[in-house]
Amino acid sequence: MPKALLSDRRRHTKAVHRIGASVQNVPQEYVHLHDAEAVLLTKWSSLGSDRYALSAHWPETGVYGGSVPLLLTQTVRQGALLIGHSELEVPLSHQTLMELMDFSVSSDFYDPNNKPGNLFILVTVKRNRPRSLRVEQSILSEGRLVAEARLDYSWIASAAYRRLRGEHTEVAWEEVTSPAPVPAHTVGRTHEREVVLAPSDVPNRWQLRTDVSNLALYDHRVDHVPGLALIEAAYQAAHAVTAPDCHPIRVMSTFNRYVEFDSPCWIDAIVVPAPDKGVMHVEITGVQNGERAFSVSMDCAR
Structure with missing residues (x-):
């Protein structure tokens, strides 16, 4: 513990x-x-x-x-x-x-x-x-x-x-689209509908899927991607680079700016050396429009 x-x-x-x-x-x-x-x-x-x-x-x-x-x-x-x-x-x-x-x-x-x-x-x-x-x-x-x-x-x-959000205050959810997901088992999920990552051409990089039909993450209309969805993306990215078993035992999340629905958000994950035996440390970063939107540091038990 x-x-x-x-x-x-x-x-x-x-x-x-x-x-x-x-x-x-x-x-x-x-x-x-x-x-x-x-x-x-x-x-x-x-x-x-x-x-x-x-x-x-x-x-x-x-x-x-x-x-x-x-x-x-x-x-x-x-x-x-x-x-x-x-x-x-x-x-x-x-x-x-x-x-x-x-x-x-x-x-x-x-x-x-x-x-x-x-x-x-x-x-x-x-x-x-x-x-x-x-x-x-x-x-x-x-x-x-x-x-x-x-x-x-x-x-x-x-x-x-409303002044802070400006043109992003209103989002037409009916027009929000998501790219095809990665296979569910690669990110530790059972069903395709649970997957929030889509593949990219860069190793250990994914595009965030904003599938608003996923009621676990999008209970109601919002004008930006909820923080809960971003943490879920970090979990799935960490699982992808530490598979087969990733059990997060310490998670530190920082949210720098809103993640919008109208442009791609890229999720990068990298495994870095961890001082504790039996622990893998993963750094996950979300970038949108060239700027960091959020970051998550995660220790996973092996």
Whole structure:
């Protein structure tokens, strides 16, 4: 287990008992989803001093297809948004901008025998700026700490967002097209519809597929490619260069600019030396119109 996960488990155990008393159901608008079945969080309660407890349920099937990386990133995303809107007065009418998402995961979390159905999440919130939050999460399965995450996001009013986005505010989804995908097994996926990478003429480079029919990544109309889709692209690229088994145990993501639907975004992945035995380190970069749009550093257990 990564050292970052070695925390005081007595503190976590006490909070798990508190979450059992929570009575609040999670409205789907608090996690920016239209499909109620895509909501993974089930309850939340305040622990005081900017600390909160959440519960989550991971279905065996459904829109996320049982993908552990996708379920984990979606859980972290939903937890940050829920607490922002429900407890910290982040207006639902404002646009939220994800700036980074990092997490560490226990390597045995990917063992099918350990796949959780229910999770408990402890959340600590820090204000970076008046309209920006850092949300830190400790994720427990059956009382065992299995993952830790941090996510930074900010928010702006709709009018300011429209000025910021300019001509990109409106996207005709009916006209969004995607190139043919790479074979699903090469990126660790089962079905073609799950693949977000298309081949290129350059080794270890792919074109991002923005298939808006993929409801796991495109729950509703948006004017730019969601950060969740970019992290999924990084997962698939890392699997392609480390196959057959890529189990991300540490992920650090930075988002530099919006990825648009109207021009190709190129995904590059390179394996670099890792100091820890049994770990492969992968650097993934997304470039659009000659400028870096996002980057992901990923440690994968072998």
